[in-house]
Amino acid sequence: MTIRCLIVDDEPLARKGLKEYIEDVPFLELAGECDSPVKAAAILQTQPVQLLFLDVQMPRMTGIEFLRSLPQPPLVIFTTAHPDYAVESFELNALDYLLKPISFERFMKAVMKARAYMDVHQKKDADYFFIKCDNKLEKINFQDVLFVEALQNYVAVHTTQRKFTTYLTFKGVEEYLPAERFIKVHKSFIVAVDKIDSIDGNELVIGQHHIPISRNLKDEVMEKILNKRYLRR
Incomplete structure (x- = not known):
């Protein structure tokens, strides 16, 4: 099973680090990267995305606001330097909340959680x-x-x-x-x-x-x- 991922972060270095981590994990595939929720919304309308790596503090719209605006959001892992929004993110059913700088070990723990979640739900959806x-x-x-x-x-x-x-x-x-x-x-x-x-x-x-x-x-x-x-x- 391959999980298609989208990185949404206004910091170029943060996007670069996540991209490198994704490339090192065989079951992850990068669907795209962007620096704002507005651009992310356009990608979600045209491509299948199963997992968002979503920053919190971004211009015009926060990651929290963006997640609230999605009628059928994919799985979300927040990636942020701000610990203050963790409770709110989990109230929105975020899968995980990673604080920058993000170690590869912590990244792997989060994406394994995403993989396990998708495995369970795919089995429930299938009848054969x-x-x-x-x-x-x-x-x-x-x-x-x-x-x-x-x-x-x-x-x-x-x-x-x-x-x-x-x-x-x-x-x-x-x-x-x-x-x-x-x-x-x-x-x-x-x-x-x-x-x-x-x-x-x-x-x-x-x-x-x-x-x-x-x-x-x-x-x-x-x-x-x-x-x-x-x-x-």
Whole structure:
């Protein structure tokens, strides 16, 4: 995933430093740089921009005012020498607030936060994914997944239609699947919560499949599966 960035800062040296930092990060792409919010607004109307590096104190309009004026702003990381606006910036849902001079370490921490945010939201927006299986790219809808099983160097994705075996890591699949819909119940199994038919002791039943629940995960698994839906006398 590449994040397209726009630098908005009236200080040439500040823009130069941010540009160099962006060029050093593989998942960032510079969409442009400008010295005023007015010019930034024109760029946002003509180019896709996912992340703004936005100064606060600028002529005619502050970065805070500019952010307020945007009906659908991209992610924003403020870059400023003034600490006084931090609270106000976070009230406007800014992702981070970097004080100049900005170290590369602090810059990386901020952009990794942006990357993580976009990863989560892209997963929520998508309702399917592709995996390579038998030399073909197979499309799998999240809604069709029953459970995922670790098989040594492979992973089996069991769906309502069939089983897909692919050369992936179990951890990689676990990190990709939406946490609100799937849960790891055993070192070798991830299940779709809404596909569970019953709980039989230390096993989950999904159709004809019986999936073990790890002893050390059982409390967490039961809490998520039942989620206040357990009616008892």
